[in-house]
Amino acid sequence: MEREDFDRIEQAARRRERIRSAVTYVLLALWALIVLFPFYWMILTSVKSYSAYNAEYVPRLFTLAPTMQNYADAFTAVPLGRYFLNTAVFTVLTTGLMLLVIVLAAYAFARLSFPGKDATFTFLLSLMMIPNELVIITNFVTITDWGLRNTFLGLILPSVTSVFYIYLLKENFEQIPEELYKAAKVDGTSDFKYLWKVMLPICSPTIVTITILKVIECWNSYVWPRLITDEPTRFLVSNGIQEIRENGFGRENIPAMMAAVVVVSFPLIVLFLLFHKKIMEGVSRGGTKG
Amino acid sequence: MKIVLQELTKRYPNQNKKIKxxxxAVDHFTxxxxxxxLIGLLGPSGCGKSTTLNMICGLEKPxxxxxxxxxxxxxxLPPENRGVGMVFQSYALYPHLTVEQNIMFPLENFKGKDKLTREQMKERAKKAADLVQIGELLERRPKELxxxxxxxxxxxxxxVKxxxxxLLDEPLSNLDARLRLQTREEIRRIQRETGVTTVFVTHDQEEAMSISDWxxxxxxxxVQQIxxxxxVYDKPVNLFVASFxxxxxxxxxxxxxxxxKLYIGGAAVLDVPGVPDGDVTAAIRPEGFIPCEDGPLxxxxxxxxxxxxxxxxxxTHPDFVREEIRTIVPSGTRVDAYAPTVSFALRPEKTHLFDPETGERIPFGEETGHE
Incomplete structure (x- = not known):
């Protein structure tokens, strides 16, 4: 084959490759626009003034007079800072307790042998079929009977365990080869140390995923905190947002609410970006070889 | 340290619950x-060799x-108080730890006066790594090896302890053929250098024969034979050992x-003085056949x-129990490649007789005092 032919073919291939990547980027950019639009809308609304927002019959896609007033309103109309603190305490305690409970439970189901293990586990799994809404009433009655309304304990207790996460973690634990346990036993490792030093690190991608999901769930929880608290000192941010909305001058104060939403989602976004790296690490480490 | 096993027995409840x-798994092992x-524990899968190893280790109670x-x-005693080191078939390395951390792991469990400082642990780990010649790999993770x-x-x-x-449980079965040869010599060298009493389990007879003292x-x-x-190769006590x-x-x-005299297919093939008359099973090593034109077999x-x-x-032979007889003869031997038959004489020291019912060895010739 002639030298020119070779060059021509190579050039054509390079051109095709360039077109392909261009198309990919255009499609990805479109997708990113669709995904990011609600965020843009949220931030946009939060910087429109209350009157300007209410004057727009058709909401505009931009604003020429941005204002930070809504952010000030969000923090002054209701004690949003206090709600933040409440939510942080609630989230940290719930997630921490839940991790403790599910790790120990998953360990028991995965590694120990005791009479009725399979039956108990099947029973637990069957609990997943009961919808949350059904349980909420009995939970409400129980917590009220115990006099735990408007307390952190009352907020936290119903969500310190999760059958699904126990199941997830148990499956993960069971994939760790039996010989690792034997090797640890030969060296005199206690069960607890084995769990802490070997099983948890190996399963860290799952633990991180569960933690993130639980934090998001806690941060976003609305129905249960709404039910079990009626004193504003125990409100969480989700209740706070609702409160701000109802605080407008005769109409819903949507811009102030959006400002609160921006503030509330900010920590989650930061957290997610931080953990995002960790998840990737975990996936690349655990993924290549079983 | 010598190891003494006395009437060691392990029974499991039957998996099939209908059978009481x-x-x-292990029957009166003494x-x-x-x-x-260096002791090679050899047998087909399911013969109880791993169970024996686990009992010596302390992972299973007899x-x-x-x-x-x-x-x-x-x-x-639990395993950690016995002072045993064990190598598993799958190596059982901790995937999230580096080589150095893996080697140091057993030392972290030392308590009381045996407790080591971080530096001592690192030193011991380095020494152990040098012994097996992986001193440069300490920072790697297992999956990079x-x-x-x-x-x-x-x-x-x-x-390292x-x-x-x-104790080594099928230490070579996950390696390819070339590496297996190399590693078994390596195990032999390490065992010699450290002088530690070693028991290793294998189902590969070649592996066991090549490096074991016993x-x-x-x-x-x-237990069939020790x-x-x-x-063991020259004087198998029964047909199982001979075939294995x-x-x-x-x-x-x-x-x-x-x-x-020993008759195979009506022909007297070998003098076997001292054997009582009757049916026998004759087992002949591949190198026990001598091709010669007037050979009786x-x-x-x-x-x-x-x-x-x-x-x-x-x-082939009609009285052979399987399909093909495989013999090994020196390369200089002339074998007529076109003749339909081939005749052999037999080497008495490569021929073993067994009772066809029990499979036990029937001694003959020098073993019984006959010439």
């Missing part, structure tokens, strides 16, 4: 392993019987003994395979 009778020796390390009765290197890490981790006894052949939980490799050792496998014929010739160092003659 227990499964006997043996004394001398200090500093149903009855005692285990002594030296003078100490360790039967009821080849199978042979992982194997060495596992051995270093077992040795300076155990009294080293081999123990097991079948269905019962001895040094050549002795050796490649190509030993050739088994239906035969008869009459008047001190006439077989159908199937193929002649030249392998350079020696030649393999494949033959």
């Amino acid at each position: 009778e227990d499964v006997v 043996f004394e392993i001398p200090d500093g020796k 149903t009855s019987g005692r285990i002594f390390f030296g003078e100490d009765d360790v039967t009821d 080849s199978g042979g290197q992982q194997q060495r890490v596992a051995i270093a981790r077992a040795l 300076e155990p009294r006894v080293l 081999i123990i052949v097991m079948k269905q939980g019962v 001895g040094w490799p050549q002795e 050792l050796g490649t190509p496998p030993i050739n088994v014929f239906r035969a008869r003994a009459e008047g001190g 006439v077989c159908g010739r199937r193929a002649v395979e030249t392998m350079g160092r020696d030649t393999s003659v494949v033959a």
Whole structure:
């Protein structure tokens, strides 16, 4: 084959490759626009003034007079800072307790042998079929009977365990080869140390995923905190947002609410970006070889 | 440290719950392993060799019987108090730790006066790593190592505690053929250098024979024969041991003994003084056949395979229990490649007779005092 032919073919291939990547980027950019639009809308609304927002019959896609007033309103109309603190305490305690409970439970189901293990586990799994809404009433009655309304304990207790996460973690634990346990036993490792030093690190991608999901769930929880608290000192941010909305001058104060939403989602976004790296690490480490 | 096993027995409840009778994994195993020796525990899968190893290690409790390390009765001790190091078939390295951390892991569990500082641990780990020649790999993680290197890490981790006894469970079965040869010599070298009493389990007879001081052949939980490799190969106590050792496998014929002579297919093939008349099973090693034109054992010739160092003659015989007789003859031997039959004389020391019912060895010739 002639030298020119070779060059021509190579050039054509390079051109095709360039077109392909261009198309990919255009499609990805479109997708990113669709995904990011609600965020843009949220931030946009939060910087429109209350009157300007209410004057727009058709909401505009931009604003020429941005204002930070809504952010000030969000923090002054209701004690949003206090709600933040409440939510942080609630989230940290719930997630921490839940991790403790599910790790120990998953360990028991995965590694120990005791009479009725399979039956108990099947029973637990069957609990997943009961919808949350059904349980909420009995939970409400129980917590009220115990006099735990408007307390952190009352907020936290119903969500310190999760059958699904126990199941997830148990499956993960069971994939760790039996010989690792034997090797640890030969060296005199206690069960607890084995769990802490070997099983948890190996399963860290799952633990991180569960933690993130639980934090998001806690941060976003609305129905249960709404039910079990009626004193504003125990409100969480989700209740706070609702409160701000109802605080407008005769109409819903949507811009102030959006400002609160921006503030509330900010920590989650930061957290997610931080953990995002960790998840990737975990996936690349655990993924290549079983 | 010598290891003494006394009437060691392990029974499991049967998996099939309808059968009340227990499964006997190891049946009254009695043996004394001398200090500093390398012992190969050999047998087909499911013969109880791994169970025996686990009992020596302390991972499983014997149903009855005692285990002594030296003078100490360790039967009821947990593994960490026995001073054993174990290497598992899959190496069982901790995937999230580096090589150094893996080797140091056993040292972290030392308590009381044995407790080591971080520096001491690092030093010991380095020493163990150097012994198995992986000193440069300390920062790597197991998945960045080849199978042979992982194997060495596992051995270093077992040795770092300076155990009294080293146990290896099928240490070579996950390696490819070339690495297997290399690693088994390596194990032999490490064992010599450290002088630690070592028991290793394998189902590969070649592996066991090549590096062991002694081999123990097991079948269905019962010890068949204990001895040094050549002795077990030359004087198998029963047909099972004879068939289990050796490649190509030993050739088994239906035969008869009459008047001190061995008959295969009506022809007297060998003098076997001292054997009572009756049916016998004759097992002949591949190297026990001597091709010669007037040889008494006439077989159908199937193929002649030249392998350079020696030649393999494949033959058939109606009284042979399987399909093909495989013999190995020196490469200089002339075998007529076109004749339909080939005749052999037999070497008496490569021919073994067994009782066709029990499979037990029937001695003849020098063994019985007859000439």
